Amino acid sequence: xxxxxxxxxxxxxxxxxxxxxxxxxxxxxxNLLLPDTSMLHVPTYLMTLFGKYVCYAVLALSIxxxxxxxxxxxxxxxxxxxxxxxxxxxxxxxxxGTRGVYADPVLPDFMVFLNWKSLPWYxxxxxxxxxxxxxxxxxxxxxxxxxxxxxxxSRVTGVYLSIITQAMTYALLLGFFRNDFGFGGNNGLTxxxxxxxxxxxxxxxxxxxxxxxxxxxxxSFLICRAVVGSKLGKVLIAIRDAESRTRFLGYRVESYKLFxxxxxxxxxxxxxxxxxxxxxxxNPGEFAPGNSIEAVIWVAVGGxxxxxxxxxxxxxVNYAKxxxxxxxxxPYWLFMLGALFxxxxxxxxxxxxxxxxxxxxxxxATSLSEDARSAAFEDGAVKPHMAE
Amino acid sequence: xxxxSDVSRRIVGRIKRAGAILALSVTICSGWSGVPxxxxxxxxxxxxxxxxxxxxxxxxVSHLQVSGNPLAYPIISAxxxxxxxxxxxxxxxxxxxxxxxxxxxANGQSVATLPDSASPVRLNNRLRRTIDAALGSxxxxxxxxxxxxxxxxxxxxxxxxxxxxxxxxxxxxxxNDTARKALAAARAAVVLFKTDASEADKLDAVATIKARGDxxxxxxxxxxxxxxxxxxxxxxxxxxTSIKGNLALWSTVQNAWYGLSLGSVLLLAAxxxxxxxxxxxxxxxxxxxxxxxxxxxxxxxxxxxRTSYPAAFDYSLxxxxxxxxxxxxxxxxxxxxxxIRFLYGRPLExxxxxxxxxxxxxxxxxxxxxxxxxxxxxxxxMSGAFDLGQITITYNRLWILCFALTVFVILxxxxxxxxxxxxxRAVTQNRRMAASMGIATSRVDALTFGLGSGIAGVAGVAxxxxxxxxxxxxxxxxxxxxxxxxxxGVGNLxxxxxxxxxxxxxxxxxxxxxxxxxxxxxxxxxxxxxxxxxPRGLFALKGRAVDA
Numbered sequence: 001x002x003x004x005x006x007x008x009x010x011x012x013x014x015x016x017x018x019x020x021x022x023x024x025x026x027x028x029x030x031n032l033l034l035p036d037t038s039m040l041h042v043p044t045y046l047m048t049l050f051g052k053y054v055c056y057a058v059l060a061l062s063i064x065x066x067x068x069x070x071x072x073x074x075x076x077x078x079x080x081x082x083x084x085x086x087x088x089x090x091x092x093x094x095x096x097g098t099r100g101v102y103a104d105p106v107l108p109d110f111m112v113f114l115n116w117k118s119l120p121w122y123x124x125x126x127x128x129x130x131x132x133x134x135x136x137x138x139x140x141x142x143x144x145x146x147x148x149x150x151x152x153x154s155r156v157t158g159v160y161l162s163i164i165t166q167a168m169t170y171a172l173l174l175g176f177f178r179n180d181f182g183f184g185g186n187n188g189l190t191x192x193x194x195x196x197x198x199x200x201x202x203x204x205x206x207x208x209x210x211x212x213x214x215x216x217x218x219x220s221f222l223i224c225r226a227v228v229g230s231k232l233g234k235v236l237i238a239i240r241d242a243e244s245r246t247r248f249l250g251y252r253v254e255s256y257k258l259f260x261x262x263x264x265x266x267x268x269x270x271x272x273x274x275x276x277x278x279x280x281x282x283n284p285g286e287f288a289p290g291n292s293i294e295a296v297i298w299v300a301v302g303g304x305x306x307x308x309x310x311x312x313x314x315x316x317v318n319y320a321k322x323x324x325x326x327x328x329x330x331p332y333w334l335f336m337l338g339a340l341f342x343x344x345x346x347x348x349x350x351x352x353x354x355x356x357x358x359x360x361x362x363x364x365a366t367s368l369s370e371d372a373r374s375a376a377f378e379d380g381a382v383k384p385h386m387a388e
Numbered sequence: 389x390x391x392x393s394d395v396s397r398r399i400v401g402r403i404k405r406a407g408a409i410l411a412l413s414v415t416i417c418s419g420w421s422g423v424p425x426x427x428x429x430x431x432x433x434x435x436x437x438x439x440x441x442x443x444x445x446x447x448x449v450s451h452l453q454v455s456g457n458p459l460a461y462p463i464i465s466a467x468x469x470x471x472x473x474x475x476x477x478x479x480x481x482x483x484x485x486x487x488x489x490x491x492x493x494a495n496g497q498s499v500a501t502l503p504d505s506a507s508p509v510r511l512n513n514r515l516r517r518t519i520d521a522a523l524g525s526x527x528x529x530x531x532x533x534x535x536x537x538x539x540x541x542x543x544x545x546x547x548x549x550x551x552x553x554x555x556x557x558x559x560x561x562x563x564n565d566t567a568r569k570a571l572a573a574a575r576a577a578v579v580l581f582k583t584d585a586s587e588a589d590k591l592d593a594v595a596t597i598k599a600r601g602d603x604x605x606x607x608x609x610x611x612x613x614x615x616x617x618x619x620x621x622x623x624x625x626x627x628x629t630s631i632k633g634n635l636a637l638w639s640t641v642q643n644a645w646y647g648l649s650l651g652s653v654l655l656l657a658a659x660x661x662x663x664x665x666x667x668x669x670x671x672x673x674x675x676x677x678x679x680x681x682x683x684x685x686x687x688x689x690x691x692x693x694r695t696s697y698p699a700a701f702d703y704s705l706x707x708x709x710x711x712x713x714x715x716x717x718x719x720x721x722x723x724x725x726x727x728i729r730f731l732y733g734r735p736l737e738x739x740x741x742x743x744x745x746x747x748x749x750x751x752x753x754x755x756x757x758x759x760x761x762x763x764x765x766x767x768x769x770m771s772g773a774f775d776l777g778q779i780t781i782t783y784n785r786l787w788i789l790c791f792a793l794t795v796f797v798i799l800x801x802x803x804x805x806x807x808x809x810x811x812x813r814a815v816t817q818n819r820r821m822a823a824s825m826g827i828a829t830s831r832v833d834a835l836t837f838g839l840g841s842g843i844a845g846v847a848g849v850a851x852x853x854x855x856x857x858x859x860x861x862x863x864x865x866x867x868x869x870x871x872x873x874x875x876x877g878v879g880n881l882x883x884x885x886x887x888x889x890x891x892x893x894x895x896x897x898x899x900x901x902x903x904x905x906x907x908x909x910x911x912x913x914x915x916x917x918x919x920x921x922x923p924r925g926l927f928a929l930k931g932r933a934v935d936a
Contacts (some may be wrong), residue, residue, distance in 0.1 A: 341744020
């Protein structure tokens with residue numbers, strides 16, 4: 001198994017993993033061990049903020065896997081992220097126990113408030129962590145499987161697929177806003193106390209969650225890397241570039257798409273599950289179609305079909321968002337975000353990493369032979385060409 | 389209120405004690421026995437107010453009520469307000485007007501001053517009830533048709549037996565058809581609840597009420613006392629069943645109307661999108677913002693008119709429609725020239741870029757006009773409503789439906805009969821072939837995008853009449869418009885028409901069953917499933933050009 005994961009590791013991937021590992025270890029250590037006065041001390045709020053970015057990076061990886069390598073532009077990936085988050089949120093709600101405002105040992109506060117007498121069936125089992133953790137992967141995976149099975153089988157492609165994924169997350173948004181859905185309605189799930197017996201507010205827990213997020217990023221990266229580097233990955237790229245031709249060559253295109261779509265949804269669900277205990281709340285706003293499209297632009301900025309670029313793009317765009325929305329420039333953030341969408345698609349279609357790869361490959365190509373080109377192709381640096 | 393013989397005896401006694409003329413008591417007796425005509429003159433009735441007895445005043449009121457004299461209403465309303473003065477010595481009665489003018493109640497002539505011995509006629513609660521009932525039935529004779537109908541309506545609901553005589557009087561003089569119907573229904577209601585009415589009369593009454601057939605009629609029939617005769621009860625039950633069936637039918641019609649109305653809104657919002665998507669294969673995520681631009685154009689036009697030429701307010705929309713088309717169309721053309729034309733062949737990138745544009749446009753509007761809702765008024769010809777059978781139709785919804793269909797027809801004609809339309813259809817079917825035939829496809833693209841955006845702007849003018857004009861206006865329509873286009877298919881405007889109305893009507897029929905939000909979710913799920921069956925919508929383009 002390990003050799004499958006590491007087989008396709010090149011120098012850039014190694015550097016990326018090394019950085020993730022270093023950050024994942026050093027940041028929590030500096031937060032926990034160094035005194036507040038130290039120059040290198042990382043305050044907890046900053047670590048939580050970066051933890052959020054890392055979760056977004058995992059989400060971006062999952063989008064890059066399907067968009068960058070299989071040409072499926074999902075505008076509803078935020079739905080899988082939010083579903084994973086809700087599964088984790090339900091576990092955290094059950095952990096509150098009698099410490100809620102109404103001190104009901106079983107029912108979360110909002111159910112007592114709505115006069116519910118017993119726990120709905122779909123809340124059963126969420127008091128056990130292993131069950132919740134399973135659901136984090138299973139629920140988004142199952143939804144993606146059903147949705148993808150219907151969509152890919154009847155060859156819904158291109159913008160049509162994008163629009164119905166958007167409709168999917170919109171329908172979920174409307175549903176989760178309802179109180180009688182049993183997920184806290186408008187307010188969502190919040191006011192968490194414990195995770196696995198540790199206080200979610202405590203610095204140690206925060207540090208552990210941050211480290212776990214980095215671990216999730218690294219593992220997701222390795223999984224995506226393994227998928228796109230395998231023979232299956234080659235077929236995915238073939239589907240992206242010429243879907244009909246791949247089908248005529250005898251590949252069951254819908255099965256490949258379905259596999260990668262479901263895998264991607266599972267990864268997004270994990271990202272959501274790590275996100276919720278760090279930000280302390282999950283509400284239906286996460287299902288908003290705008291969120292999903294914003295996640296797509298992270299990938300576009302970083303460079304689709306590069307994996308590393310997706311993760312970098314997520315961190316960079318969100319860091320910019322934090323900087324700009326907190327200062328005097330706040331009213332202009334939407335202008336900037338909008339311009340980012342326009343300029344990246346117009347001027348930087350390969351994203352930052354893709355452009356960098358292309359530039360370096362072009363320089364190498366002048367001095368090196370054909371081998372370099374095929375290597376570059378594997379990195380996805382060759383201009384992706386849409387089938388439509 | 390009604391008199392029974394016990395009360396009448398008491399009143400007679402009092403009248404005698406008060407030394408009233410014997411003839412009067414005869415008159416009163418004839419009044420109690422249900423005969424409307426009575427011997428005493430109007431003056432004598434008025435003079436009863438001077439007798440200083442509550443019973444006499446009550447008699448006077450009930451006589452005035454059926455007298456048909458134009459002074460009856462002012463006298464009784466003056467009595468109610470304590471503006472009726474009586475002079476016990478001269479037996480004269482005066483009305484003090486709200487403007488303090490004094491009028492002789494018996495003949496309506498002006499009087500300079502009140503005699504010193506005159507004092508207001510006193511009231512008790514029993515008398516007040518009599519007065520209210522009398523005033524209610526007196527309005528049945530009002531010269532204003534609307535007031536008469538209103539009065540008949542209230543009699544229909546309270547079915548007071550005392551209203552029977554004025555109802556009959558009103559029915560004799562009624563010339564207006566609607567008012568006659570209302571009066572007849574009110575009379576039927578009274579007869580139905582009258583204890584001593586004959587069974588044949590009651591059966592007739594049930595038939596009249598059944599013909600009325602609305603919710604009030606149903607309520608009236610279900611309130612029928614249990615001691616009614618079996619024939620009447622049977623007739624009433626049958627009538628209730630028939631009314632219920634009738635109401636169910638009307639509620640279907642009502643849902644259909646709401647559905648058509650929603651469908652027209654969806655059609656307006658989606659039709660521009662369908663054109664750009666059909667011709668250029670471009671998903672314009674900023675389409676909703678073009679609608680918003682149109683709505684804000686309306687706002688600006690109305691503000692200008694309000695400050696400069698308030699008299700022209702009714703024409704504001706007529707000015708706003710072409711202006712919104714030009715503004716949104718110009719924005720559309722410039723977007724196409726600066727951004728979209730560099731992204732042809734990359735539909736997914738176009739989607740992202742136009743999403744970015746929508747963010748920019750929203751924020752720009754928020755910066756210029758502020759984040760709150762803006763007030764856009766309805767011109768007079770778009771406000772109000774009228775009744776059709778059992779449903780109410782508002783004029784603004786009706787106008788928007790007409791407007792949407794007009795826009796649709798104009799677009800259809802444009803595509804069919806103009807040169808640009810021909811070129812657009814050619815490019816839709818096969819871009820490269822069209823280019824080979826000498827069509828300047830890039831010019832067609834720019835004009836198409838401008839046209840689609842302009843239509844969106846025009847839609848914004850219409851939507852400003854029924855929705856909040858805020859920077860989020862476009863966002864609330866974009867997903868619905870996409871659903872219409874995806875459902876209807878591209879390349880054919882009929883698909884958009886049918887898609888819009890199907891979704892609108894389906895939505896409104898699901899709403900009462902499943903609730904607004906669940907209905908909407910159901911529609912989304914149904915569309916997602918529908919796409920499986922027909923991946924390119926209801927009216928898909930056929931042929932090999934599609935997958936090129």
